[in-house]
Amino acid sequence: MAFVQQSSPHAHSARPTSRVMLWVLIAALPGLLAQTLFFGWGNLINVVFCIAVAIASEAALLKLRKKPVAFFIKDNTAAVTGLLLGLSLPQFAPWWVSAVAVISAIVVAKQLYGGLGSNPFNPAMVGYALVLVSFPVAMTTNWAEPAMLWDGAPGFGETLATIASGQQTAVDGWTMATPLDEYKHKITTHTAAEVLNHPTFGEGVAKGWEWVNAAFLAGGLLLIGLRIISWHIPAGFLGGLIVMSLAFGNNADLYSPLSLHLLAGGTMLGAFFIATDPVSAATSHQGKLIYGAGIGILIYLIRTWGNYPDAVAFSVLLMNFAVPFIDHYTPPRTYGHHKARRGVPGSQG
Amino acid sequence: MTQLWDFSGGIHPPEHKDISTARPIRNAGVPDYLILPLQQHIGDPAEAIVEVGERVLKGQKIADVKTGIGVPVHAPTSGVIESIADFPVPHPSGMADRCITLKPDGEDQWCLRSPVADYRSLERDEVLQIIHDAGISGMGGAGFPTNIKLRPPRDRKVSTLILNGAECEPYITADDMTMREKADEVVAGLKIMAWILRPERCVIGIEDNKPEAIAALRKATEGTQTEIAVVPTKYPSGGEKQLIQILTGMEVPSGGIPADIGVMCQNIGTAVAVAQAVFEGTPLISRVVTITGEAVREPGNFEALIGTPIEHLLEQAGINQDAVSRLVLGGPMMGYTLTTEAVPVIKTTNCVIAATATELPAPPPEQPCIRCGQCAEACPMELLPQQLFWHAKATEFEKAEHLNLFDCIECGACSYVCPSSIPLVQYYRFAKGEIRAQQAEQLKADRARERFEARQARLEREQQEKELRRKERAKAAADAAAKKQAEAEKATDEGEAVDERAAKSALVEQALARKKAKAEASQPPGSSAAPAPSAPPAEQKPDIEALEKQLSQAQSKLDTMQGMLDYAKAQQADNVEKLERAVAKNHDRVQRAEEALSEAREKLAAGLTESQPTH
Numbered sequence: 022m023a024f025v026q027q028s029s030p031h032a033h034s035a036r037p038t039s040r041v042m043l044w045v046l047i048a049a050l051p052g053l054l055a056q057t058l059f060f061g062w063g064n065l066i067n068v069v070f071c072i073a074v075a076i077a078s079e080a081a082l083l084k085l086r087k088k089p090v091a092f093f094i095k096d097n098t099a100a101v102t103g104l105l106l107g108l109s110l111p112q113f114a115p116w117w118v119s120a121v122a123v124i125s126a127i128v129v130a131k132q133l134y135g136g137l138g139s140n141p142f143n144p145a146m147v148g149y150a151l152v153l154v155s156f157p158v159a160m161t162t163n164w165a166e167p168a169m170l171w172d173g174a175p176g177f178g179e180t181l182a183t184i185a186s187g188q189q190t191a192v193d194g195w196t197m198a199t200p201l202d203e204y205k206h207k208i209t210t211h212t213a214a215e216v217l218n219h220p221t222f223g224e225g226v227a228k229g230w231e232w233v234n235a236a237f238l239a240g241g242l243l244l245i246g247l248r249i250i251s252w253h254i255p256a257g258f259l260g261g262l263i264v265m266s267l268a269f270g271n272n273a274d275l276y277s278p279l280s281l282h283l284l285a286g287g288t289m290l291g292a293f294f295i296a297t298d299p300v301s302a303a304t305s306h307q308g309k310l311i312y313g314a315g316i317g318i319l320i321y322l323i324r325t326w327g328n329y330p331d332a333v334a335f336s337v338l339l340m341n342f343a344v345p346f347i348d349h350y351t352p353p354r355t356y357g358h359h360k361a362r363r364g365v366p367g368s369q370g
Numbered sequence: 371m372t373q374l375w376d377f378s379g380g381i382h383p384p385e386h387k388d389i390s391t392a393r394p395i396r397n398a399g400v401p402d403y404l405i406l407p408l409q410q411h412i413g414d415p416a417e418a419i420v421e422v423g424e425r426v427l428k429g430q431k432i433a434d435v436k437t438g439i440g441v442p443v444h445a446p447t448s449g450v451i452e453s454i455a456d457f458p459v460p461h462p463s464g465m466a467d468r469c470i471t472l473k474p475d476g477e478d479q480w481c482l483r484s485p486v487a488d489y490r491s492l493e494r495d496e497v498l499q500i501i502h503d504a505g506i507s508g509m510g511g512a513g514f515p516t517n518i519k520l521r522p523p524r525d526r527k528v529s530t531l532i533l534n535g536a537e538c539e540p541y542i543t544a545d546d547m548t549m550r551e552k553a554d555e556v557v558a559g560l561k562i563m564a565w566i567l568r569p570e571r572c573v574i575g576i577e578d579n580k581p582e583a584i585a586a587l588r589k590a591t592e593g594t595q596t597e598i599a600v601v602p603t604k605y606p607s608g609g610e611k612q613l614i615q616i617l618t619g620m621e622v623p624s625g626g627i628p629a630d631i632g633v634m635c636q637n638i639g640t641a642v643a644v645a646q647a648v649f650e651g652t653p654l655i656s657r658v659v660t661i662t663g664e665a666v667r668e669p670g671n672f673e674a675l676i677g678t679p680i681e682h683l684l685e686q687a688g689i690n691q692d693a694v695s696r697l698v699l700g701g702p703m704m705g706y707t708l709t710t711e712a713v714p715v716i717k718t719t720n721c722v723i724a725a726t727a728t729e730l731p732a733p734p735p736e737q738p739c740i741r742c743g744q745c746a747e748a749c750p751m752e753l754l755p756q757q758l759f760w761h762a763k764a765t766e767f768e769k770a771e772h773l774n775l776f777d778c779i780e781c782g783a784c785s786y787v788c789p790s791s792i793p794l795v796q797y798y799r800f801a802k803g804e805i806r807a808q809q810a811e812q813l814k815a816d817r818a819r820e821r822f823e824a825r826q827a828r829l830e831r832e833q834q835e836k837e838l839r840r841k842e843r844a845k846a847a848a849d850a851a852a853k854k855q856a857e858a859e860k861a862t863d864e865g866e867a868v869d870e871r872a873a874k875s876a877l878v879e880q881a882l883a884r885k886k887a888k889a890e891a892s893q894p895p896g897s898s899a900a901p902a903p904s905a906p907p908a909e910q911k912p913d914i915e916a917l918e919k920q921l922s923q924a925q926s927k928l929d930t931m932q933g934m935l936d937y938a939k940a941q942q943a944d945n946v947e948k949l950e951r952a953v954a955k956n957h958d959r960v961q962r963a964e965e966a967l968s969e970a971r972e973k974l975a976a977g978l979t980e981s982q983p984t985h
Contacts, residue, residue, distance in 0.1 A: 024707060025696040028796040030782030031723075031730045032383050032540065032702040038737055038789045096737060138738035138790075251743065299742040304754055309743075348757075355774040356378070356611060356751040357624035362772055 042097030044249050048240035049104055049294060055236035056108065059229030060165040061174030063112025066181055067119055068104055074123040075103030082132035098137050102126050105145040105295060109287055109333075110152075111163035113180070113196060115187045118159045122148035142341045143301045146334040153334065161330075162190045166197040167221065167229035200227035200285040202330035204277045213273040227285035234289040241293025250297040253306050257313025258292040258320075259283070265321035276325060286324075291316070291333035301341045308344075308351035315340045315347075372573065372599040375619040377612045379750040380604040381783045383540050383703070385579060390543045390662040393670035395551055398659075398686055400447050404472040404677030405714040406432070407459045411513030413439035418470055424451045427481035429653050431503075432470055441505045441515045446655040446675035449474040460699055460716055464709040472677065483651030494566050497648065504647030505654045505717075510534060510545075510637030511610070513718040516644065519634070520566050526629035531569040532617055533560050535576040535583065535638050536601060536608030539701030542721040544658040545638040547671040549576070549583035552642055553590035559641030560596065562648055567634065573597040575613050605703065606781040610635045612750050624777050639720075659715055661687040665694035665724035674715045680722055681711040687724075695727040702730060703782040737790035745784035745794060751777050755784040759794050762801035767808070770801050778802075810940060817936070821929055829922060836918070885973060917970055921963040928956040 056064040079099035083090045106122050126148030134140040153160045168174040175183070175195050183192065190196075198206075200221050207216040216222075225231050244250045262282055270276030282288065287295075296302065296316050303312035316336045323332030354361040409415035416433035426432055426445040433443040452473045456466040489497050502517035522528055533556070537545040549556055556574075564572050574591070576584050578600045587598050601607050601616050611622050613635060620631045628634055639657055646652040655676055662669040667688030674683055680697070697708040700721055708722075723730070745755035754773055761770035778798050785794045935949040 024694070024709065025727075025732065026707050026709065027696065027732070028793055028799070029700075029705060029780070030703040030785050030795065031696065031698055031705065031707075031725070032786060033733050033791065034381070034383070034787055036787075036789055037734060037791065038740060038742075041742065041789050092735070098740070136738065138740050248744075248747070251747065300740050302741070304741065304743065304757060305746065352754060352757075352773065353746070353752045355624065355753055355777050356615070357621045357626070357777060358774065362774065 038096045038098070041249055042101050044244065044247055045101050045294065046097065046104055048243045048249075049108065049237070051236035051240050052233055052290060053108060055229075055233040056112075058170050059167055059232055060112050061168065061170055062177045062180040063114075063165050063184070064108060066177075066184055067110050067112070067114065068107030070116065070184075071107035071110070071119055071123050072100050072103035074120050075099040075106075075127050078124050078127040079132070082128055083136075086132065086136070088136065093137065096137060099127060099131075102131070102145045102148075105290075106148055108290055108294075109145070109149055111160060112165035113163035113183050114152075115159055115163075115189065116184050117187055118152050118156050119184075121155070122152040124148075125151050138300055140300055141344070143295060143298045143337050145298075146295060146337045146341075149334040150338055153329070156189075159189050161198075161202070162196060164196055164199050166195055167223065197221050199330060200230055200281060201277065201324060204281060205324070205330055208275065208277070213278070225284075226280045230286070231284040234284045237289035237293060241289060244293060244297075250293065250299075251306070251309065253309035254297045254302060254313040255292040257310040257315075258296050258317045259288075259313075261314035261317025262288065262321055263317075265318050269321070270325060282321065282324070286331040287333045288320075291320070291337065295333060296337055296340075301337075301344065303344050303347045303351065305348070305351045305353045307353070308347045311347050311351065312340050312344065315343060372597050372617070373619075374599065374601060375616055376602075377604075377607070377615045377750050378752050379746075379748050379783060380606065380612075381748050381786055382603070383605055383786060385603070386541045386662070386702075387543050387546065387579065389664075390541070390660050390669045390671060391546060393668065395547050395658055395671045395673055396686070398672040398674040398678055398683055400474045400476070400478065400675065401678050401682040402474075403452065403679075404446055404449075404474065404675060405457050405679060405712075406443050406446075406470045406472065406677040407457075407714065407716055408433050408443060408468045408470065409440075409459075410443070410676075410716040411441070411507040411515065411718065413515060415468065416440055416443050418454050418468075420451050420470070422451050422453055425449070425475070426451060426472070427479050429483060429655060430481040431505075431653075432472075439515055439518060441502055441507050441517070442653075443470070443676075444505055444653040444655050445472055446677055447472070447474045448477050448479040458710055458713050460708070460713045460719060462706040469714070485651040486648050489562060489648050490565065497562065497566060500647055501644055504643065504652070506640060506643045506647060507654075507717050508637055509639035509643065509657060509717055510720070511718070516636075516640055519636075520563060522567075522627075522629040522634065526627075527632055528567045528569050528629060528634045529632040530571045530573065530618055530634070531560070531564055531567055532613060532633060532635045533572075533574040533638060533641055534608055534610065534613055534635050535574055535580070535587070536613055537580070537638075538577055538603070538605045538608035539703050539705075539721075540605075541662050541723050542660050542701050543662075544660045544671055544720045546580045546583050547660075548638050548642060548658050549580070550586050553583075553586035555642045555645045556587065556638055557590040557594070557596065557641075558649065559643070559645035560636075562644050563636055563641065569634075571597070573599050573617055575599045575601050575607075575617050577601055577603045577607060579603045605783065606750055606779070609750065609779055609781060611779065624774070654717060657715065657717065657719070659683060659719055660721040661724070662721065663694070663698075663724035664726045664729045665690050676717060677714045679712055679714055680708070683715070683722065684711055684724060689724055693726045694724045696723075696725045696730050698723040698725060698730070703786065704780065733793070734791045736792050739790055739792060742789060744787040744789060748783040748787045750781060750783060751779060753778060755794055758801070759792060759797050762797040765801075765804070767801055767805045771805060775801055775805070814936060814940065818933055821933075825925065825929065832918065836914075914967070914970055914974065917963065917967040921960065921967050924956065924960040924963045928953065928960050931956050 053064060053068060076094060076099050080090050080094055083093050103123055106126060110119055110122065126144040130142050130144035130147035131140045198221060203219050203221050204216055222228060241255060245252050263279060266279040266282050296313060303309050319336035319339055320332045323329055323335055350363050352361045352363060414435055416435045418433045420426060420432045426448065428445060428448045430445045431442045432445050435442060449472045452471045454470050457469040458464060459467040498517045498520060506516040507513040508516060535545050535549055560572060572595060574587055574596060584598060584600055591598060599617055606612055607616060614628055614633050615621055618633060622628050623630055643654045656673055658671050659674045660671050661683050666684065667690065669687055672683055672686060697711060698705040699708050700706065702723060739756055739759060741756050749755055757773055758770050758775055775798060780795050782795050788794060931949060931953045935953050938946045938949050
């Protein structure tokens with residue numbers, strides 16, 4: 022009889038890309054749950070909508086590119102891109118803002134570059150940065166006021182109607198400046214104690230946000246525990262942010278305190294779920310540390326001295342640019358070699 | 371407690387070792403026929419020293435290595451040599467190679483053996499000779515001849531001798547069972563090797579998933595200096611470089627050998643073979659082979675004669691022909707699939723897996739690389755597998771080499787963990803093969819260039835020499851003419867001088883005639899290179915030139931043929947013999963032309979001297 026002819030190895034572990042992506046989706050659930058509990062239905066609706074749009078646009082583009090649609094949709098990567106945007110966008114962002122973000126992420130940032138594995142930039146962050154620059158009003162005024170889902174937050178129907186209406190700004194009483202935004206703008210004229218009186222900060226560091234960040238941290242640790250992501254990028258990311266904050270901004274009357282940097286805004290989501298997109302990140306352990314640290318440092322710089330209250334998207338994209346450069350200089354030292362062989366043949370370094 | 375180090379990366383695939391450890395090692399018996407490949411290891415093939423139809427005894431040498439790196443092959447049982455022909459041999463390509471087939475006569479009659487009770491009374495070289503004569507080559511990996519390995523370069527003192535009992539690949543239990551059942555022989559073999567090498571440290575490395583083997587060896591080494599190092603189970607801890615790192619904390623330099631850092635690794639089976647060769651005088655004619663997989667009913671280990679067809683062993687293990695979908699020779703990580711079960715057990719065959727379709731399923735279709743880096747996490751050599759993959763796929767071989775492609779040990783850990791199911795190892799093999807082919811091509815081109823340049827230099831040199839001779843001739847002719855003139859003037863005055871000159875020119879004429887006759891006689895009949903040296907100097911010039919032209923033509927033809935032969939040899943084409951004949955013919959032709967030419971030149975020189983008037 023004819024035996025199967027196959028090149029070694031003959032055994033394979035059973036964790037395909039689709040499963041890896043599924044774990045990312047699962048690990049993000051605690052964060053999504055916290056967002057929903059503390060800020061209402063907005064994020065959940067956005068996540069579902071963004072995932073649907075992501076899969077639809079991925080399918081359309083695969084069809085146009087004459088690629089097997091089902092084969093690639095099943096890898097769950099489009100769903101992850103949709104998820105990340107749904108988690109990042111303001112709760113009351115009008116539907117078309119989300120749609121523009123998702124479509125530009127999938128169509129421009131991913132498929133036009135050659136699809137999965139070929140995109141130099143993090144697709145979700147390309148979409149996010151695009152709508153942040155294009156629709157500044159919709160992207161800054163639609164953040165939900167922290168309010169428990171069962172106590173004070175707008176109902177599901179109302180939230181859905183607001184998002185679906187396509188209005189640039191949502192009902193005034195539902196929204197509030199984010200803690201990072203509030204602190205950054207008030208601290209120039211107020212003391213830290215006065216700024217922190219604002220209801221957006223609540224009892225702890227930043228009402229609601231602290232739990233959301235804690236939940237994303239927990240999900241991120243799960244991913245590290247499952248060896249789906251390595252610890253290097255989050256460690257570099259948070260390390261860079263912490264060092265910058267301690268070195269330049271330890272006066273709470275002048276700058277946002279470290280606690281706010283870590284537990285408000287998209288810090289933990291960015292550190293564990295966004296910056297760790299392997300396709301657009303650096304390769305080696307050392308490179309990942311540098312890449313993560315670069316993002317952390319840039320986030321601090323933009324948050325503190327830039328025009329934007331948060332800066333995950335811009336920082337990630339800027340470091341995406343630097344990835345080939347980082348990879349060039351950070352190959353690991355191979356067994357049996359005295360030192361790493363940097364660069365490419367024929368070049369300096 | 372031995373200090374251990376960790377190696378980077380590694381994986382923990384399901385072990386599946388208990389399938390084949392439930393039964394003791396069984397004797398596979400004597401099959402209907404034995405197939406003995408002449409090349410069973412790295413190095414040069416042995417040459418058959420028996421005739422078809424000859425009866426041989428068990429243990430009799432039937433093939434030997436005259437020159438080069440290799441070891442002899444012995445008859446595993448007594449019987450009659452049936453043929454010396456090409457048969458399928460264990461090789462990833464499924465190729466056929468020269469084998470001796472032996473029809474056992476069932477008597478199992480030994481040849482005369484000469485066991486050595488006290489090897490310490492012998493010279494080390496004598497023991498190495500015994501190991502060589504017993505046909506022992508490494509029984510774990512590539513099968514390097516053991517006697518050569520045991521004689522490291524003079525400047526490489528082996529301070530640590532490692533016996534590799536890690537056996538990290540799933541399924542394989544041949545070494546495990548050998549250690550359990552033949553611990554004393556393992557230790558005896560190790561002692562012999564240690565006596566030869568005189569290391570400071572002897573250590574047996576075993577993975578902690580083999581408690582029985584560990585216990586057996588602990589007992590066998592009681593009261594000796596030999597360490598038993600129990601290493602954590604992690605694939606590929608049994609890779610030579612990894613085990614050395616685990617046990618010594620040192621790394622084998624890239625492109626180097628363990629002896630460079632004073633370490634040597636030997637295989638468990640090799641140790642047993644060495645002990646048997648010395649104490650029993652038994653050559654390497656059998657080995658332990660694991661027959662396992664879900665498609666055999668009674669998996670286990672077999673003591674099989676070298677040359678036993680795999681088919682015979684599968685039958686003994688109760689193969690279910692309908693269930694087997696894939697036959698793997700070796701382990702599931704680094705083994706290769708067989709096209710036929712007719713191939714024989716050779717000295718390096720440690721395991722055959724008869725796997726069902728569900729046991730080793732076909733991998734899912736390849737997806738794009740998402741640079742997740744799991745491969746880099748798993749790589750025991752600390753390479754960047756995904757970067758190597760990109761470069762191999764884009765055929766950017768220079769970049770792949772720069773990222774240390776050739777340090778890859780093809781352990782398969784990267785492919786094993788790849789979530790995109792990319793056959794990474796296959797890409798690396800492809801890249802390595804292409805680079806080697808390019809290098810061979812380059813070498814050939816360099817040789818051709820060197821030949822061309824040498825030829826150019828030679829032609830130039832000859833041209834210069836010719837020019838020089840021409841000038842000398844012209845000068846001589848001018849001198850002669852001047853002298854003649856002077857003599858002629860003188861002759862008008864002195865009558866007797868004329869007679870003298872006439873006598874002289876008669877002598878010259880005689881000499882020329884003699885020379886012509888001689889030249890004609892010495893010319894081989896039918897040769898086109900007929901020199902005509904009898905002509906006067908001025909007319910001799912064109913003939914020399916014609917000869918030189920002939921010689922250079924023959925030379926260039928020889929060069930072309932030599933180039934074609936080299937290429938054919940590199941390609942292993944079947945017209946090698948024909949080309950070799952052609953080269954030999956052309957070589958003769960060049961030689962003849964050269965002879966003719968040099969002769970012609972001699973004549974010419976002689977002619978010049980003779981024809982020169984004396985005074």
